[in-house]
Amino acid sequence: EADIYQTPRYLVIGTGKKITLECSQTMGHDKMYWYQQDPGMELHLIHYSYGVNSTEKGDLSSESTVSRIRTEHFPLTLESARPSHTSQYLCASSPTGSNYGYTFGSGTRLTVV
């Protein structure tokens, strides 16, 4: 059972709406990540954070933004959703140190109509 939680699990929303995808972890991990996953494609890193008040853009350009006000919480926001944002968004976390993999949440499947 993963100790990282993403809500909502599924979201269908109209173009132009503002949305926030929630991600919380209870493991006290300093590092958190957002990946975008499309069918048949690799996971692309879009945002990451190494701790409170630290956020960085990932390798794939994204119009979304993130914040890290608390260690356990790493929400992702789209100010104005578009159909091109339709995808699965995966949140992950890891402890400090190089010898760790990531723990993933269940993902949010977003559809913008």
Add this chain to the structure above:
Amino acid sequence: AQSVSQHNHHVILSEAASLELGCNYSYGGTVNLFWYVQYPGQHLQLLLKYFSGDPLVKGIKGFEAEFIKSKFSFNLRKPSVQWSDTAEYFCAVKPLNTDKLIFGTGTRLQVFP
């Protein structure tokens, strides 16, 4: 740019058949290597990982992987698959000078009884 290649996009096997999924990466430095599995409707789970030492690593559910440094490969194997192994398998690499996981495109495995 660093990349991970999984050459088998879709593999179909009968129960008890042997499995080998290929994974190659392009990065000249030291890396940590991972295999993740995503069962239908579930989150990504760590199957096994390699950091150092014995290049043959054993993971959960009878899976193993062998790191061959000269070939930049980390192939996943299982001697006898079960129907419950039906899932998507992702190879991932983490160069030691970064905390970011780089994923392959995944291999969809279907096992028929």
